[in-house]
Amino acid sequence: MKKDLRWKVILVIIVIGLAIFLAYPPGEKIHLGLDLEGGMHLVLEVVTEDALSIETDQEILRLEDELKKKKLEYRTIAKEGITRFSIQEINPAQEREITDLLDDYFRDWDYSVMGSTVSVSLKPAAVNYLKDLSVRQAKETIQNRVDELGLAEPTIQRQGTGNRIIVELPGVENPDRIKNIIKTTALLEWRLVLGGPAPDQETLLQDLGGEIPSDAEVLKGDPERTEGGYYLVSKVAPVTGKDLINARRSVDEWNNPAVLFTLNAEAGRRFYKFTSDNLKKPLSIILDGKIQEVATIQDRIPDRGVIHGTFTVESAEDLALVLRAGPLPATVKYLEQRSIGPSLGKDSIRKGLSAMAIALILVIVFMIFYYRLSGFNAVAALTLNILIIMGILGYLGENAVLTLPGIAGIILTIGMAVDANVLVFERIREELSSGKNVWSSIASGFSRAFRTILDANMTTIIAAIFLFQFGTGPIRGFAVTLIIGITASMFTAVFVSRLIFDLTQSRKKKREKLSI
Amino acid sequence: MQIFKQPKFHLMNYKVFAFVFSGIVIIAGIINITKGKGLTGGIDFTGGTLIQIRFKDPYPIAELRQAFPPEMGSPKIQRLDEEGEKEYIIRTSSPELETEQDEEAHEIMGNRIVDVLTKEEDRSALARGLADLNHIDTDELTSILLSSFPENAQEIASTIIRIRESDDLKGIIENYDQLLEAGIDQNVVDSLQEKTFLGSLAVKRRESVGPQVGSELKTRATQATVWALIGMLIYIGLRFKFAYGVAAILTLAHDVLFTLSIFSFTNREINLPVIAAILTIVGYSLNDTIVIFDRVRDNIKIMRKHHFEDILDTSINQTLSRTVITSGTTFLTVFALFIFGGEVINDFAFTMIIGVIIGTYSSIYQSCPLLFF
Numbered sequence: 001m002k003k004d005l006r007w008k009v010i011l012v013i014i015v016i017g018l019a020i021f022l023a024y025p026p027g028e029k030i031h032l033g034l035d036l037e038g039g040m041h042l043v044l045e046v047v048t049e050d051a052l053s054i055e056t057d058q059e060i061l062r063l064e065d066e067l068k069k070k071k072l073e074y075r076t077i078a079k080e081g082i083t084r085f086s087i088q089e090i091n092p093a094q095e096r097e098i099t100d101l102l103d104d105y106f107r108d109w110d111y112s113v114m115g116s117t118v119s120v121s122l123k124p125a126a127v128n129y130l131k132d133l134s135v136r137q138a139k140e141t142i143q144n145r146v147d148e149l150g151l152a153e154p155t156i157q158r159q160g161t162g163n164r165i166i167v168e169l170p171g172v173e174n175p176d177r178i179k180n181i182i183k184t185t186a187l188l189e190w191r192l193v194l195g196g197p198a199p200d201q202e203t204l205l206q207d208l209g210g211e212i213p214s215d216a217e218v219l220k221g222d223p224e225r226t227e228g229g230y231y232l233v234s235k236v237a238p239v240t241g242k243d244l245i246n247a248r249r250s251v252d253e254w255n256n257p258a259v260l261f262t263l264n265a266e267a268g269r270r271f272y273k274f275t276s277d278n279l280k281k282p283l284s285i286i287l288d289g290k291i292q293e294v295a296t297i298q299d300r301i302p303d304r305g306v307i308h309g310t311f312t313v314e315s316a317e318d319l320a321l322v323l324r325a326g327p328l329p330a331t332v333k334y335l336e337q338r339s340i341g342p343s344l345g346k347d348s349i350r351k352g353l354s355a356m357a358i359a360l361i362l363v364i365v366f367m368i369f370y371y372r373l374s375g376f377n378a379v380a381a382l383t384l385n386i387l388i389i390m391g392i393l394g395y396l397g398e399n400a401v402l403t404l405p406g407i408a409g410i411i412l413t414i415g416m417a418v419d420a421n422v423l424v425f426e427r428i429r430e431e432l433s434s435g436k437n438v439w440s441s442i443a444s445g446f447s448r449a450f451r452t453i454l455d456a457n458m459t460t461i462i463a464a465i466f467l468f469q470f471g472t473g474p475i476r477g478f479a480v481t482l483i484i485g486i487t488a489s490m491f492t493a494v495f496v497s498r499l500i501f502d503l504t505q506s507r508k509k510k511r512e513k514l515s516i
Numbered sequence: 517m518q519i520f521k522q523p524k525f526h527l528m529n530y531k532v533f534a535f536v537f538s539g540i541v542i543i544a545g546i547i548n549i550t551k552g553k554g555l556t557g558g559i560d561f562t563g564g565t566l567i568q569i570r571f572k573d574p575y576p577i578a579e580l581r582q583a584f585p586p587e588m589g590s591p592k593i594q595r596l597d598e599e600g601e602k603e604y605i606i607r608t609s610s611p612e613l614e615t616e617q618d619e620e621a622h623e624i625m626g627n628r629i630v631d632v633l634t635k636e637e638d639r640s641a642l643a644r645g646l647a648d649l650n651h652i653d654t655d656e657l658t659s660i661l662l663s664s665f666p667e668n669a670q671e672i673a674s675t676i677i678r679i680r681e682s683d684d685l686k687g688i689i690e691n692y693d694q695l696l697e698a699g700i701d702q703n704v705v706d707s708l709q710e711k712t713f714l715g716s717l718a719v720k721r722r723e724s725v726g727p728q729v730g731s732e733l734k735t736r737a738t739q740a741t742v743w744a745l746i747g748m749l750i751y752i753g754l755r756f757k758f759a760y761g762v763a764a765i766l767t768l769a770h771d772v773l774f775t776l777s778i779f780s781f782t783n784r785e786i787n788l789p790v791i792a793a794i795l796t797i798v799g800y801s802l803n804d805t806i807v808i809f810d811r812v813r814d815n816i817k818i819m820r821k822h823h824f825e826d827i828l829d830t831s832i833n834q835t836l837s838r839t840v841i842t843s844g845t846t847f848l849t850v851f852a853l854f855i856f857g858g859e860v861i862n863d864f865a866f867t868m869i870i871g872v873i874i875g876t877y878s879s880i881y882q883s884c885p886l887l888f889f
Binding site for chain 2: 035038043045149150172173174175176177249312313314317333334335336337338339340341342343344346347348350351352354355356358359362363366367370404405407408411412414415416418419422423426430451452455456457458459460461462463464465466467469470471472474475478479482
């Protein structure tokens with residue numbers, strides 16, 4: 001064996017060894033996309049305006065507090081937009097004190113005075129900061145909830161710096177449940193009930209002359225948990241879900257599923273005082289603006305309590321889960337969702353692999369039938385090509401998941417990779433028929449076909465690169481296998497194939513016939 | 517073995533026929549796209565919902581079509597299984613809801629489809645506090661089994677879900693006996709019969725795209741196509757003379773238009789995989805074209821005395837076996853994909869099959885004659 005041939009053989013053996021090492025065992029090394037493994041892909045949008053609005057509400061409450069403390073006069077504070085409000089009918093003599101107060105304690109806000117009205121608006125920098133913060137918090141909360149679910153390999157990413165979050169959860173068996181868990185805002189509040197239940201709003205407000213008192217609001221009972229109906233409840237929530245340190249599914253005194261919660265020490269003291277002050281009054285538990293339960297305060301409650309309601313075991317479990325993970329800072333919307341059940345994923349793998357096997361057999365049979373012994377050469381190159389694709393996929397791991405279009409890409413590569421062999425073989429046949437001997441026909445066949453192979457494959461690779469750039473999950477999988485496959489085909493069909501000819505023909509230079 | 521011993525087809529004699537043929541198909545296609553049926557965008561681009569559903573009991577397709585109230589439009593229904601009428605894909609682009617610009621219209625629509633198809637008996641069973649064994653996941657099943665089988669509830673639950681998702685049951689348990697047959701203990705099944713019921717349907721796949729994401733995906737698909745075409749053109753421009761480049765571009769436009777024309781005459785939708793397939797075809801067709809052009813370039817130097825038409829014919833004939841063989845092997849593989857690859861990849865495989873045929877035809881009959889001009 002010639003010296004340079006020996007090095008080539010060693011190189012090919014190394015490539016084979018490396019590919020097997022990287023891809024074996026394929027079940028562990030090659031990561032499957034959601035379309036094959038089964039799972040869920042969600043694109044969520046955080047409605048950041050919600051977070052801004054809540055911030056504005058809280059700041060208005062804080063301002064009212066401060067104004068009262070300093071005994072500054074005003075008629076009302078009106079919210080005029082998500083990030084704007086105005087203090088109306090102030091005492092002009094106190095204007096200076098009010099602006100000082102805003103300067104000192106409300107630094108994120110711009111204000112302007114027009115007569116007896118002070119218009120206040122959130123500074124653009126603060127708006128951006130709060131929006132960004134709400135997306136980051138939402139991402140963290142979703143991460144917590146998904147972690148609590150104990151799913152394998154979840155990915156939760158923010159899309160750039162915008163307000164979108166992409167959630168990918170492999171192996172989800174009940175997408176509806178997961179979607180609910182992620183989407184629930186889970187803002188839990190305990191508030192006093194001032195009136196109700198009533199079948200409609202008019203009846204509820206009859207005794208009050210049809211007007212809702214300024215410190216109260218009308219809420220509906222959650223039809224799944226209560227009898228429904230309208231309630232008048234206080235706006236003030238002495239304790240909220242943020243004060244929880246734990247929540248878990250449990251059973252109540254009648255052995256029905258319920259959620260047991262524990263408050264932190266400070267909130268526990270607050271709740272104890274609040275329940276002491278309001279004994280025998282009805283208290284409501286509100287989740288995301290819907291009343292879950294109304295019960296009369298029978299006793300002073302320190303730091304522990306139970307949420308009743310008509311729970312099933314699963315819904316109690318899920319509520320406890322979202323309460324533990326904390327509330328979302330804003331509502332989220334589903335912009336896109338794709339879920340594939342495990343049975344369909346398995347089905348796709350089976351069908352994809354059988355299509356691949358059949359394609360491979362057809363091509364192998366054809367090549368051997370058409371090119372005889374040289375056909376085996378092409379088959380060897382093809383087999384190595386598939387091995388290299390698997391090896392590289394194994395090496396890239398999570399960065400290049402195998403999807404169903406990815407399997408299609410491999411199948412297509414099987415058809416297209418032999419093209420390089422065909423170009424070479426056809427050239428060799430031409431050279432042979434023009435009367436050259438076997439050895440020089442092989443040599444010029446390879447050298448003359450090479451440029452064509454390169455040119456021809458480049459266009460497909462260019463298409464695949466842009467598909468990868470702009471494509472989404474499954475399509476990227478296609479682009480990846482196609483790029484790897486075609487690139488590898490230039491190595492296998494040119495370098496390896498040539499080597500096989502060199503090895504089999506080198507000792508018979510005088511040979512006149514080539515099985516092609 | 518050789519298909520063509522010494523091929524000497526005067527292929528260029530038929531070039532006018534080829535131009536007329538392509539012209540007719542493309543013009544008919546363009547008329548159909550602009551004035552007639554038009555191209556149907558898949559939910560990836562229009563926004564909408566796709567739900568693949570498997571029923572426990574056969575649900576005749578005629579009844580299924582009747583199931584949706586008129587305000588839901590008329591969802592497209594496609595039957596998937598040959599043996600019974602159990603598995604369907606239901607698609608809707610939910611136009612009525614989209615006019616409200618509701619970003620979650622696709623979600624609502626998806627929920628409504630499932631809701632409409634859910635049987636009354638399922639609802640009453642749920643109301644009685646039973647869990648749907650064809651819907652719940654391992655966690656939920658574990659918590660249901662926990663009271664009766666505290667030691668191995670999780671293990672039993674994951675076995676049952678695995679049986680449900682196996683190739684035999686395909687995602688839906690039709691009766692409790694199937695669990696017994698699969699080796700679940702009688703006392704477990706008894707306990708399940710008390711606490712669960714077998715829901716009448718299982719959603720195996722659900723894709724829904726909001727209008728906003730749909731238009732973004734459309735932009736991205738367009739960008740991918742435009743940039744890929746520009747990239748290929750630049751490459752051709754670098755490697756070949758101007759005239760070849762122009763011929764290659766026109767061939768490429770021919771391939772895309774021809775494929776779209778065929779699509780306009782079928783019921784298939786243009787979705788992301790179809791765009792990927794079209795781009796691949798363009799690359800593939802160019803590949804064929806380049807191989808022939810390479811020969812033309814060589815032969816111009818060798819056959820100085822010959823007429824240009826002869827040079828083209830000779831070049832095509834010299835590369836003909838290669839063209840036929842490569843197209844043949846590629847066709848075999850995409851055909852295998854089309855037949856055995858399953859529903860999910862079917863549109864892609866279909867596009868590839870058309871593309872391989874058109875790509876081969878066009879590189880012989882469009883790109884070469886175009887060199888005349």
